[in-house]
Amino acid sequence: MSEAPPYTPIACERYSELELAIVRGQFLRTHWRRGEMDRIAIVRPLDLRTRRGAEYLILRDTAGRRQWWRLDRLISFEPVSG
Numbered sequence: 001m002s003e004a005p006p007y008t009p010i011a012c013e014r015y016s017e018l019e020l021a022i023v024r025g026q027f028l029r030t031h032w033r034r035g036e037m038d039r040i041a042i043v044r045p046l047d048l049r050t051r052r053g054a055e056y057l058i059l060r061d062t063a064g065r066r067q068w069w070r071l072d073r074l075i076s077f078e079p080v081s082g
Helices: 012-024
Strands: 028-034 037-051 054-060 066-070 074-079
Touching (some): 012 074, 037 066
Antiparallel strands (some): 028 037, 028 074, 037 054, 054 066
16 A cells, blocks of 8 residues: 655635534535545535644545545535535
């Protein structure tokens, strides 16, 4: 298994937007990268955590699975209206 690249912090403004989405219980449309693959997903953010020098978004996906995503792999996100 290869080691993850060093963590690159996201902008404080984007971090704050994630915190607000969590407080509001908003779903997000996300574009994120895992390895060489880009993915688009609608998720419900639950919390933000720091572990081993990297920041993570804890979320539930549309199948109800709880996941941890490293924030520097999150390319973009926006609240889902409706």
